[in-house]
Amino acid sequence: MTAFQTAVKENKKKSPVVQENINKEESIFSAKGLNLWYGNDQALKDINLDIRKNGVTAIIGPSGCGKSTFLKTLNRMVELVPIVKTSGAIDYHGVNIFDPSVNLVELRSSVGMVFQKPNPFPKSIFDNVAFGPRVHGVKKKAELKEIVEKSLRGSGLWDEVKDRLGESAMGLSGGQQQRLCIARCLAVEPEVILMDEPTSALDPKSTLKVEELIQELKKDYSIVIVTHNMQQAARISDKTAFFLNGEVVEYDNTDTIFSNPQDKRTEDYITGRFG
Amino acid sequence: MSKQMSQRLWFGICGFFASMTIVALLFLLFSIVKEGASVISWSFITEPPRRNMTEGGIWPALVGTFYVASLTVLISVPIGIGAAIYLNEYAKQGPVVRVIRMSIRNLAGVPSIVYGLFGLAIFASTLRLGVGLITAAITLAIMVLPWIITASEEALKAVPNSFREGGLALGATKWQTIRNNVLPSAIPGMATGSILGLARAAGETAPIILTGAAYFSRNLPSSLNDSFMALPYHLYILATQHAQAAAVRPIAYGTALVLIMMVILLNLSAILLRNHYRRKNEMF
Amino acid sequence: MSSHAEKQSEDIKQMKVVNKEKLTQKSFKANTLDFLIEKMFFVFGSIAVFVLLLLLYFLVREGSSALQEVGILTYLTETRWYPSSPQGAGYGALQFIVGSIMVTIGALVIAIPWGIFTAIFIAEIAPKRVREILKPVVEVLAIFPSVVLGFIALVILSPIVANVFDLSNGRTALTASLILSVMALPTIVSIAEDSLRSVPKDYREAAYALGASRWETIKIVTFPAAKSGILAGVMLGFGRAVGETMTVLMAAGNAISMPMTEFMGITVPNFLASVRTLTANIAIEGSDVSWGSLHYSSLFVLALILFVITFVVNLIADLLISRQRRKLTNE
Numbered sequence: 011m012t013a014f015q016t017a018v019k020e021n022k023k024k025s026p027v028v029q030e031n032i033n034k035e036e037s038i039f040s041a042k043g044l045n046l047w048y049g050n051d052q053a054l055k056d057i058n059l060d061i062r063k064n065g066v067t068a069i070i071g072p073s074g075c076g077k078s079t080f081l082k083t084l085n086r087m088v089e090l091v092p093i094v095k096t097s098g099a100i101d102y103h104g105v106n107i108f109d110p111s112v113n114l115v116e117l118r119s120s121v122g123m124v125f126q127k128p129n130p131f132p133k134s135i136f137d138n139v140a141f142g143p144r145v146h147g148v149k150k151k152a153e154l155k156e157i158v159e160k161s162l163r164g165s166g167l168w169d170e171v172k173d174r175l176g177e178s179a180m181g182l183s184g185g186q187q188q189r190l191c192i193a194r195c196l197a198v199e200p201e202v203i204l205m206d207e208p209t210s211a212l213d214p215k216s217t218l219k220v221e222e223l224i225q226e227l228k229k230d231y232s233i234v235i236v237t238h239n240m241q242q243a244a245r246i247s248d249k250t251a252f253f254l255n256g257e258v259v260e261y262d263n264t265d266t267i268f269s270n271p272q273d274k275r276t277e278d279y280i281t282g283r284f285g
Numbered sequence: 286m287s288k289q290m291s292q293r294l295w296f297g298i299c300g301f302f303a304s305m306t307i308v309a310l311l312f313l314l315f316s317i318v319k320e321g322a323s324v325i326s327w328s329f330i331t332e333p334p335r336r337n338m339t340e341g342g343i344w345p346a347l348v349g350t351f352y353v354a355s356l357t358v359l360i361s362v363p364i365g366i367g368a369a370i371y372l373n374e375y376a377k378q379g380p381v382v383r384v385i386r387m388s389i390r391n392l393a394g395v396p397s398i399v400y401g402l403f404g405l406a407i408f409a410s411t412l413r414l415g416v417g418l419i420t421a422a423i424t425l426a427i428m429v430l431p432w433i434i435t436a437s438e439e440a441l442k443a444v445p446n447s448f449r450e451g452g453l454a455l456g457a458t459k460w461q462t463i464r465n466n467v468l469p470s471a472i473p474g475m476a477t478g479s480i481l482g483l484a485r486a487a488g489e490t491a492p493i494i495l496t497g498a499a500y501f502s503r504n505l506p507s508s509l510n511d512s513f514m515a516l517p518y519h520l521y522i523l524a525t526q527h528a529q530a531a532a533v534r535p536i537a538y539g540t541a542l543v544l545i546m547m548v549i550l551l552n553l554s555a556i557l558l559r560n561h562y563r564r565k566n567e568m569f
Numbered sequence: 570m571s572s573h574a575e576k577q578s579e580d581i582k583q584m585k586v587v588n589k590e591k592l593t594q595k596s597f598k599a600n601t602l603d604f605l606i607e608k609m610f611f612v613f614g615s616i617a618v619f620v621l622l623l624l625l626y627f628l629v630r631e632g633s634s635a636l637q638e639v640g641i642l643t644y645l646t647e648t649r650w651y652p653s654s655p656q657g658a659g660y661g662a663l664q665f666i667v668g669s670i671m672v673t674i675g676a677l678v679i680a681i682p683w684g685i686f687t688a689i690f691i692a693e694i695a696p697k698r699v700r701e702i703l704k705p706v707v708e709v710l711a712i713f714p715s716v717v718l719g720f721i722a723l724v725i726l727s728p729i730v731a732n733v734f735d736l737s738n739g740r741t742a743l744t745a746s747l748i749l750s751v752m753a754l755p756t757i758v759s760i761a762e763d764s765l766r767s768v769p770k771d772y773r774e775a776a777y778a779l780g781a782s783r784w785e786t787i788k789i790v791t792f793p794a795a796k797s798g799i800l801a802g803v804m805l806g807f808g809r810a811v812g813e814t815m816t817v818l819m820a821a822g823n824a825i826s827m828p829m830t831e832f833m834g835i836t837v838p839n840f841l842a843s844v845r846t847l848t849a850n851i852a853i854e855g856s857d858v859s860w861g862s863l864h865y866s867s868l869f870v871l872a873l874i875l876f877v878i879t880f881v882v883n884l885i886a887d888l889l890i891s892r893q894r895r896k897l898t899n900e
């Protein structure tokens with residue numbers, strides 16, 4: 011039995027509600043016995059979770075249950091908090107991302123991230139999108155231009171900003187800023203995009219735009235999205251994981267989770283009885 | 286005495302002392318401006334002293350102060366910013382950082398004359414630089430270093446963390462993130478700190494007495510080893526060391542006024558710079 | 570949008586390869602270069618430690634011949650200072666130490682009530698508009714070049730002192746104390762104000778809820794809670810004053826004798842006497858002493874004494890500030 015199968019078996023043992031079919035799909039990340047502590051406070055407890063390749067995986071759960079922490083663990087951004095300690099493994103392309111040999115620059119280039127609050131840099135729109143390619147060594151103006159256009163088209167922002175690429179990104183609306191951040195992420199050509207409540211700071215119209223964009227992007231990227239908004243998870247995701255107190259309570263096809271949850275706690279949460 | 290009465294009494298006492306602060310400042314400014322204003326003229330600024338300093342202006346002292354303060358900033362600012370970058374961006378909490386911070390606080394408390402003696406011993410004597418511009422500037426640079434570090438760290442702390450996270454999440458290395466995302470936003474704050482350092486260096490007297498200031502020199506310094514006239518030292522000389530104390534008094538007042546205006550203007554420009562960028566940042 | 574996105578996705582899929590090799594491949598930029606840059610900044614960061622050690626080393630090295638030949642006790646306990654006299658040289662520096670301490674204490678006697686009441690006024694009492702005048706006033710006082718303050722003491726204060734006390738020379742310990750209090754004031758005000766401000770709002774609100782007046786709240790709640798921080802401000806003010814050179818040099822008269830007088834049969838410090846401080850003595854003699862002489866070395870002993878005083882004072886201030894912080898975060 012391979013280590014992977016063992017892990018799967020363990021996984022099933024510990025979370026009996028995880029459905030068979032999930033493990034049959036090709037997964038991009040697989041967390042195995044992942045624990046994480048902030049100092050002495052454990053924020054993630056023995057997480058075993060396979061995130062499928064392509065499509066959208068939503069992570070839901072009450073505030074403070076460890077959603078953001080888990081997401082930031084996938085590209086090791088969580089380590090910016092100096093007191094963080096982890097144990098266990100996350101497999102990505104056959105490598106444990108915690109392995110000392112892992113090149114963080116490569117990991118973060120292929121696992122992009124969009125933050126809760128849009129965080130454009132105080133530079134021009136063009137320079138924001140060109141930031142990633144530049145730091146990765148693209149110097150030619152023509153090439154940069156091409157990437158910037160492609161990425162802005164990819165995030166559906168091109169038509170709105172094509173005439174003012176030189177202006178400060180800070181002048182864009184909140185929704186535009188968030189799509190700019192997505193474009194900035196696309197410009198690095200990632201394989202996975204992590205999104206932490208990307209629409210929570212946006213108005214309904216901008217939210218709709220970003221949701222449409224996610225539907226578009228999922229054809230080509232694996233997307234993991236944290237959301238507080240149950241309807242959003244139901245609308246846009248293929249798989250949903252329900253976190254509670256740092257543990258995965260239930261992980262299944264989104265339809266199943268929302269129509270026929272196996273765990274009482276999941277049901278309570280999605281029907282709004284707590285959290 | 287009723288509650289009300291005693292509160293009024295104590296508030297009155299506090300208010301009295303607070304207003305004494307204003308009175309003290311006005312008194313200081315007024316006494317200098319009253320006597321100094323009539324002395325200042327274009328020729329006072331641009332001419333060298335004449336007739337054993339009883340006539341003429343302060344040009345060489347002004348230039349000397351400009352030289353030594355600029356050199357000081359040139360030396361201390363890169364080092365101070367580097368140290369601040371280490372402390373704010375790289376260092377992890379622990380004994381090393383504690384020792385560094387303790388040293389910085391300690392250096393900030395060392396009396397300026399002790400720096401002067403130190404500069405004399407190490408740069409002038411041991412390293413054979415002699416007394417002159419460069420010795421004085423290095424000594425002053427060491428003296429202002431703690432302030433520059435502290436100001437630069439404040440500037441770095443004010444940069445939102447999201448700029449760092451955004452850069453790192455795009456796969457930029459730590460240094461690329463600092464250089465492209467952190468420093469550009471911190472530079473106005475650092476510039477403010479540097480100008481304040483410049484003002485302190487320009488107004489400081491004790492260390493340069495020992496390390497290079499000249500009583501009188503006919504020529505402007507032409508090399509880094511030349512001794513130099515400086516405004517604060519010039520004022521000290523005119524006030525206490527000159528044989529014809531009464532005859533040079535007006536010039537001393539004029540020198541004091543120029544010195545004060547220079548320091549206040551430098552500080553004012555630093556504050557305006559800070560506010561300008563703060564406003565700009567709020568827009569973001 | 571969608572057609573563009575599709576087109577773009579084809580491009581990307583062609584270019585993008587993520588695999589084990591790439592993920593674990595070392596790169597110069599991300600590994601070596603960043604490591605070197607971090608080390609470089611570490612060097613910058615440790616310069617402060619290096620400078621402090623160097624400073625101490627040179628003070629001790631240059632002062633060592635005096636310490637060996639004369640002995641520290643002579644400096645600390647004797648009062649005869651003739652360091653360059655060929656026969657019968659004296660190295661007693663007690664009068665300088667007494668001078669330094671006297672002008673500093675004199676300055677603090679004025680600056681402590683002045684500074685603390687002003688800080689209370691700024692932090693607790695003054696309406697916003699008044700506060701916005703007072704704060705810059707204190708800041709401008711803080712940037713006044715000390716030589717200008719010394720000049721004012723010399724030309725304005727000392728004649729007044731001479732007049733009032735009927736002295737022939739108005740440059741006295743008192744004159745120096747008066748002007749030094751202005752120098753110590755901004756330090757005391759700003760640190761005390763900071764610590765008053767750092768007292769959480771709920772402390773105050775709890776007192777108001779019990780029916781305390783604003784002044785009672787300040788007296789019983791806010792001030793005691795901020796006490797360590799205020800004391801730290803006083804210590805830093807002490808350090809500032811004891812290390813100050815130019816104002817004292819110009820205001821205190823610089824006589825080498827012990828500034829004592831008989832008062833009802835007891836020897837007491839005489840604030841109307843001319844005094845010379847440690848700092849002033851270094852400034853006066855440091856520029857024309859011959860390098861390497863015992864006299865030169867003696868000046869480093871004085872600097873060492875100064876260094877120790879300010880070191881201890883700053884250390885106490887440090888401890889007080891961290892105690893204040895702990896107190897307010899624990900409760």
Ligand SMILES: Nc1ncnc2c1ncn2[C@@H]1O[C@H](COP(=O)(O)OP(=O)(O)OP(=O)(O)O)[C@@H](O)[C@H]1O
Pocket residue numbers: 048051053071072073074075076077078079080091238
């Ligand atoms: N930087 C940190 N230092 C210490 N503890 C932290 C830190 N960040 C998060 N935590 C703790 O870890 C736990 C999980 O936090 P996390 O931010 O992952 O929750 P979340 O599910 O994203 O919540 P929300 O829905 O509010 O965003 C919480 O108990 C939180 O207090």
Ligand SMILES: [Mg+2]
Pocket residue numbers: 077078079206
């Ligand atoms: Mg979160």
